Amino acid sequence: MLNIIRMDFARMMRSKSQYILWIVMAGLLILTTATMGSEFRDPKASAENWATIQDQAGESAENLGMYVTIPTKPGEKATLYDLFYGNVQGKVEAIFVVIFAVLFAASDIRCGYIKNIGGQCKRRSSLVLSKAVNLLIYTVLTFIIALLVQVVSNQIFFGYLEIGPVSELSAYVAVQILLHYALALIVMAIAIMISNNLISMTLAILMCMNMTMLLYAMIEKGIHSLFDKNVDLVTHTVTGSISFLQAHGSSDALFKASLVAVIYGVVFTTVSALVFQRRDIR
Amino acid sequence: MSQMIVKTQELTKQYGHHRAVSSISMRVRKGAVYGLIGRNGAGKTTFLKMLAGLAAPTKGEIELFGRKGRELGAVRSRIGCLIEAPGIYGNMTAYDNLDLKCRFFGIRKKGYIEDILKLIGLSDSGKKKTKNFSLGMKQRLGIGLALVGEPDLLLLDEPINGLDPQGIVEVRDTIMRLNQERNMTIVISSHILEELSKIATDYGIIHHGELIQEITREELMKRCVERLEIATDTPEMVVPVLDTMGIKRYQIVDSGHVWIFDGIDQSPTINRELVQAGIAVKELKLCSEKLENYYLNLTGGGSHAEYH
Numbered sequence: 001m002l003n004i005i006r007m008d009f010a011r012m013m014r015s016k017s018q019y020i021l022w023i024v025m026a027g028l029l030i031l032t033t034a035t036m037g038s039e040f041r042d043p044k045a046s047a048e049n050w051a052t053i054q055d056q057a058g059e060s061a062e063n064l065g066m067y068v069t070i071p072t073k074p075g076e077k078a079t080l081y082d083l084f085y086g087n088v089q090g091k092v093e094a095i096f097v098v099i100f101a102v103l104f105a106a107s108d109i110r111c112g113y114i115k116n117i118g119g120q121c122k123r124r125s126s127l128v129l130s131k132a133v134n135l136l137i138y139t140v141l142t143f144i145i146a147l148l149v150q151v152v153s154n155q156i157f158f159g160y161l162e163i164g165p166v167s168e169l170s171a172y173v174a175v176q177i178l179l180h181y182a183l184a185l186i187v188m189a190i191a192i193m194i195s196n197n198l199i200s201m202t203l204a205i206l207m208c209m210n211m212t213m214l215l216y217a218m219i220e221k222g223i224h225s226l227f228d229k230n231v232d233l234v235t236h237t238v239t240g241s242i243s244f245l246q247a248h249g250s251s252d253a254l255f256k257a258s259l260v261a262v263i264y265g266v267v268f269t270t271v272s273a274l275v276f277q278r279r280d281i282r
Numbered sequence: 283m284s285q286m287i288v289k290t291q292e293l294t295k296q297y298g299h300h301r302a303v304s305s306i307s308m309r310v311r312k313g314a315v316y317g318l319i320g321r322n323g324a325g326k327t328t329f330l331k332m333l334a335g336l337a338a339p340t341k342g343e344i345e346l347f348g349r350k351g352r353e354l355g356a357v358r359s360r361i362g363c364l365i366e367a368p369g370i371y372g373n374m375t376a377y378d379n380l381d382l383k384c385r386f387f388g389i390r391k392k393g394y395i396e397d398i399l400k401l402i403g404l405s406d407s408g409k410k411k412t413k414n415f416s417l418g419m420k421q422r423l424g425i426g427l428a429l430v431g432e433p434d435l436l437l438l439d440e441p442i443n444g445l446d447p448q449g450i451v452e453v454r455d456t457i458m459r460l461n462q463e464r465n466m467t468i469v470i471s472s473h474i475l476e477e478l479s480k481i482a483t484d485y486g487i488i489h490h491g492e493l494i495q496e497i498t499r500e501e502l503m504k505r506c507v508e509r510l511e512i513a514t515d516t517p518e519m520v521v522p523v524l525d526t527m528g529i530k531r532y533q534i535v536d537s538g539h540v541w542i543f544d545g546i547d548q549s550p551t552i553n554r555e556l557v558q559a560g561i562a563v564k565e566l567k568l569c570s571e572k573l574e575n576y577y578l579n580l581t582g583g584g585s586h587a588e589y590h
Contacts, residue, residue, distance in 0.1 A: 003387065118335070
């Protein structure tokens with residue numbers, strides 16, 4: 001198993017797509033920070049931003065599409081935590097995690113390299129588990145790079161670096177890494193089971209753009225009409241948890257989000273490993 | 283008795299209503315080069331995929347290195363395979379592709395990859411990405427990947443496809459060297475019968491998913507060599523006549539036929555002697571069969587045959 005992980009790690013490090021995605025993500029983070037910086041200096045824009053945040057806090061429905069707003073009160077300093085929260089909630093990091101997950105999870109199947117090793121494993125499911133381990137490494141590195149870029153961008157475009165409450169930031173980052181990792185595992189499972197890059201990539205991007213909200217809304221409506229019960233699906237999903245985990249959330253909220261991540265991650269990885277174990281390699 | 287490396291029992295693969303492989307029971311002895319002959323769509327690739335662990339059988343059993351069932355997992359690493367088109371990462375070099383498989387096996391020996399590159403004739407590929415390789419180079423890299431881990435059993439599915447004449451010779455020489463120097467057991471499928479006849483020691487002929495014949499090279503050559511075929515109701519009476527004539531190589535094939543391999547240019551004399559001995563000769567004819575014709579006659583597929 002360790003050898004397979006080493007093999008996939010080497011493959012990941014040699015993959016150009018990883019570095020290209022990180023560079024593009026860094027560029028996007030710089031762009032959003034630059035935009036936020038100029039807006040922040042405009043009192044009217046700053047007030048509008050705060051009003052948007054206040055509206056969102058009371059709702060459980062997500063907006064479709066991708067957007068970035070920061071939870072900084074007008075007149076206060078924008079912290080690293082605020083900017084990081086805004087980008088994460090806007091699924092900036094998520095989109096680069098899922099794109100890489102699709103490319104990485106399916107590349108050995110797509111090019112046929114799997115034929116060289118698939119028949120020689122004791123258990124073929126270990127190939128899926130190895131991918132899962134390496135996606136964790138990728139997710140953690142992505143967040144480290146995102147934070148470093150944010151630190152530099154804050155200094156450049158805001159003129160100062162205010163970190164915010166370190167322990168809260170650490171807890172938030174850790175839970176978001178877990179959630180993004182779960183998202184990567186879901187996308188990996190889709191890529192392995194569907195075996196079609198176009199469909200997998202499309203689904204992954206739609207998930208990041210909150211298009212699954214439409215599906216959840218339909219399911220909630222269906223449950224309500226059948227059983228006369230109100231169900232809130234969104235906060236029990238990974239994408240919903242990424243978006244709705246508040247910046248200074250309670251430990252209960254952090255725990256619940258972590259639990260959602262762990263359950264989805266384990267279930268999807270197990271299912272994809274079982275499917276891969278039993279399916280013929282073509 | 284030779285040890286059997288591969289044994290299959292009633293091996294079957296069904297895709298929906300289509301039976302790709304039907305009840306194949308086959309034996310491959312250790313150190314053999316087993317040629318799997320069959321036209322496109324006969325079931326060769328599907329059969330090899332099952333041996334390689336890439337496809338699960340619908341029915342039947344596989345035994346490799348004396349292990350079967352759940353124990354197969356323990357010996358799978360002793361198999362190297364090249365099935366259909368080589369599976370390689372286009373954005374990596376030949377070295378990197380081999381390096382990944384070495385990591386899979388935990389091989390860290392210095393110079394190991396270079397040795398394989400030299401064996402397959404890709405030492406000079408350098409930094410060239412495999413997506414820019416010719417078909418022959420990709421095929422050779424595929425063989426190289428199959429060799430990583432020093433397999434005891436090599437499964438090659440049409441390895442000379444797309445190779446130029448020199449490439450074919452090189453692959454053939456490589457296969458023979460691996461078989462002779464490393465005592466590697468090799469199962470190689472092809473529809474280029476002439477090439478297969480130069481290296482295979484045993485043959486299995488697959489047609490419509492069924493193994494219709496298993497035969498050694500010696501037996502195949504016997505059946506393909508030039509001979510006089512005599513049809514008679516009393517073949518046992520032919521033997522003393524041939525012995526008197528000094529003809530030593532002959533064979534009573536069945537209750538109605540005798541094949542003569544010596545003195546085939548003396549057919550009028552043989553005929554006269556047999557008649558004078560009171561033997562009723564129904565038919566006397568000179569036969570020889572090219573390997574392709576032998577295969578075509580066996581499979582009854584003259585109009586769809588593929589031979590070179």
